[in-house]
Amino acid sequence: MDTEKQAIIKQLVDDMGTEGLVVVIGAADPEVAQVTAETVTFGDPSFAGPLAGVSLRLPVYHILEPEVKKVIPQDVYKEQAGFLELVANTEEIGKIFREIRGKARET
Amino acid sequence: MYDPVIKACSHVLIHTPSFVRYGSKPSREIDDSTTPVLPAIETHLRSFEEAVEYPPNQVFIGNLHPDRLNGIEQPWYRHPVEDASRYGAYGEIMPEEEFLGLMKLADDFDLMWIEKESAPMIKKSLQAHPFWNNSDLGKIDAAVEMARIHDKIENQGSLPLYCHGRIVGCMHRHHEKDDALKAQVLMENLMAKASGALALTHLLKKSDIRADEIDLLLNCSEEAVGDRYNRGGGGLAKAIGEMCGCVSATGCDIKAFCVGPIYALVHAAGLVKSGLFNKVVVVGGGSMAKLGMKFKGHLAKGMPILEDVLGGLAFLVTGDDGESPSIRMDSIGKHDIGSGSSQQNIMESLVLKPLDRMGKKITDVDRYAVELQNPEVTVPAGSGNVPLTNYRMIGALAVLRREMNREGIDRFVLEHGMPGFSPTQGHIPAAVPFLGHAIDAIKRGEMNNAMFVARGSLFLGRMTQLSDGLSFLIEKNPGRKAPN
Numbered sequence: 001m002d003t004e005k006q007a008i009i010k011q012l013v014d015d016m017g018t019e020g021l022v023v024v025i026g027a028a029d030p031e032v033a034q035v036t037a038e039t040v041t042f043g044d045p046s047f048a049g050p051l052a053g054v055s056l057r058l059p060v061y062h063i064l065e066p067e068v069k070k071v072i073p074q075d076v077y078k079e080q081a082g083f084l085e086l087v088a089n090t091e092e093i094g095k096i097f098r099e100i101r102g103k104a105r106e107t
Numbered sequence: 108m109y110d111p112v113i114k115a116c117s118h119v120l121i122h123t124p125s126f127v128r129y130g131s132k133p134s135r136e137i138d139d140s141t142t143p144v145l146p147a148i149e150t151h152l153r154s155f156e157e158a159v160e161y162p163p164n165q166v167f168i169g170n171l172h173p174d175r176l177n178g179i180e181q182p183w184y185r186h187p188v189e190d191a192s193r194y195g196a197y198g199e200i201m202p203e204e205e206f207l208g209l210m211k212l213a214d215d216f217d218l219m220w221i222e223k224e225s226a227p228m229i230k231k232s233l234q235a236h237p238f239w240n241n242s243d244l245g246k247i248d249a250a251v252e253m254a255r256i257h258d259k260i261e262n263q264g265s266l267p268l269y270c271h272g273r274i275v276g277c278m279h280r281h282h283e284k285d286d287a288l289k290a291q292v293l294m295e296n297l298m299a300k301a302s303g304a305l306a307l308t309h310l311l312k313k314s315d316i317r318a319d320e321i322d323l324l325l326n327c328s329e330e331a332v333g334d335r336y337n338r339g340g341g342g343l344a345k346a347i348g349e350m351c352g353c354v355s356a357t358g359c360d361i362k363a364f365c366v367g368p369i370y371a372l373v374h375a376a377g378l379v380k381s382g383l384f385n386k387v388v389v390v391g392g393g394s395m396a397k398l399g400m401k402f403k404g405h406l407a408k409g410m411p412i413l414e415d416v417l418g419g420l421a422f423l424v425t426g427d428d429g430e431s432p433s434i435r436m437d438s439i440g441k442h443d444i445g446s447g448s449s450q451q452n453i454m455e456s457l458v459l460k461p462l463d464r465m466g467k468k469i470t471d472v473d474r475y476a477v478e479l480q481n482p483e484v485t486v487p488a489g490s491g492n493v494p495l496t497n498y499r500m501i502g503a504l505a506v507l508r509r510e511m512n513r514e515g516i517d518r519f520v521l522e523h524g525m526p527g528f529s530p531t532q533g534h535i536p537a538a539v540p541f542l543g544h545a546i547d548a549i550k551r552g553e554m555n556n557a558m559f560v561a562r563g564s565l566f567l568g569r570m571t572q573l574s575d576g577l578s579f580l581i582e583k584n585p586g587r588k589a590p591n
Contacts, residue, residue, distance in 0.1 A: 028450075028496055028500075029496050031489065031490075032489060045407075083449070086516070
């Protein structure tokens with residue numbers, strides 16, 4: 001996750017707090033999505049950006065998970081995420097994100 | 108006149124472990140980190156033999172087909188190719204000591220000094236190379252005492268050059284107040300020139316064409332040549348051509364981030380087709396700045412630093428010769444400024460529009476070459492598997508067009524794509540490292556066509572949010588006799 005995006009998320013948390021804030025990630029590549037999700041949960045693993053050592057533990061979902069899909073109007077979802085849904089391995093992504101949320105709850 | 112052909116190509120790698128410290132990311136980390144970074148880098152560098160035996164590098168120079176990587180267990184660096192040769196069908200993997208000599212041959216301004224004790228080793232190693240054994244290597248003989256090198260490094264902004272753990276020379280700055288001519292920038296430019304010249308030399312040998320037959324050179328390297336008044340506004344095309352004896356050629360540079368080689372090839376094809384030029388070389392040298400770019404991810408995973416090689420490419424575009432694969436002039440796919448920036452928009456512009464124009468289906472293209480970054484370099488650093496994502500996108504377009512069902516995407520990727528095998532050198536992975544394999548397979552009748560799709564990140568320069576891309580298709584030469 002690049003340092004600019006980390007700075008935006010950190011700013012949002014500083015301004016609004018973590019209450020009611022959810023991060024939705026759209027990367028089609030499972031590894032990229034995983035690193036991004038871990039960064040907003042446990043902090044920047046490369047210790048290079050504004051989230052280095054900052055464990056925000058924000059609830060994190062992928063745009064292709066059913067929890068997100070069901071709250072977006074179907075036509076909008078199809079237009080904006082339909083292609084990504086075909087490209088990505090949705091099962092693997094779902095598994096990765098459930099694990100990260102589980103780990104965040106446990107620790 | 109029939110469509111132009113790509114008559115020959117060369118793909119080279121230069122193993123430069125001692126220059127990893129000068130890559131943009133490692134040099135910043137070495138300067139800024141509170142913990143010692145350089146010793147960690149040095150203990151994770153590969154030997155020349157390990158770089159030669161590395162399966163993706165063997166694919167790059169043409170000794171293995173990209174498909175063979177599907178059968179080699181990952182990590183590939185733990186599964187070296189037995190009896191691997193440094194020379195391949197499309198080029199070679201050059202060791203650092205030879206390349207230092209080549210850099211000195213490329214140096215027309217005494218920017219680089221070689222230390223006296225090291226000069227014989229550097230000269231001898233370059234003399235053992237089949238291309239330079241009869242050359243005048245006098246420039247290397249003009250070596251200097253170590254004390255003068257230390258003085259330059261300590262007092263005048265020169266940077267030490269290393270080989271096998273010791274100082275073997277230094278690179279100077281060429282103006283006290285000009286950051287565009289400081290030692291690190293000149294080192295980067297000289298390495299791009301020398302590696303481009305190595306690629307062009309292989310091309311000339313392989314194509315059996317005389318250097319003085321070339322009439323235009325287009326350089327697509329990613330360096331920024333120039334002084335403080337025109338930083339990046341200069342070029343390397345003629346510098347590379349001069350070094351290789353292309354006395355009848357002129358040249359200029361075509362820069363387009365990671366799409367540079369595709370733009371240069373499309374320009375070359377257009378200029379040959381128009382009759383303005385007859386034999387056009389597209390050449391690109393390697394990028395020092397990108398050495399060790401993802402080294403932190405590699406160190407964190409206990410891997411060797413795999414970004415220890417420079418890449419170099421050269422292609423010869425000529426009029427139809429009746430046998431080499433043609434660049435179809437109606438196949439150019441472009442990403443227009445107003446096309447929209449979603450992944451789907453980009454892929455439709457680059458893949459679907461040209462296929463529709465040619466009356467072809469997605470599955471009619473035997474192989475797609477996309478950005479071919481080696482996933483073993485990018486995945487551990489959190490940058491994902493770039494080629495796989497691109498292949499899945501092309502497969503998804505085929506699903507949307509009802510050419511196949513969703514379950515067919517994995518098979519499509521396997522049959523129409525390939526694993527990434529290119530070093531992450533910006534313009535080098537831009538689809539074209541597959542050109543050698545594609546030309547040979549088409550000539551052997553194993554394939555009819557291949558599409559080359561590259562994408563670039565215009566936004567990196569902070570002047571636009573746009574991204575970019577360009578594509579073309581080559582196909583079997585119909586073997587017609589060209590009209591007189």
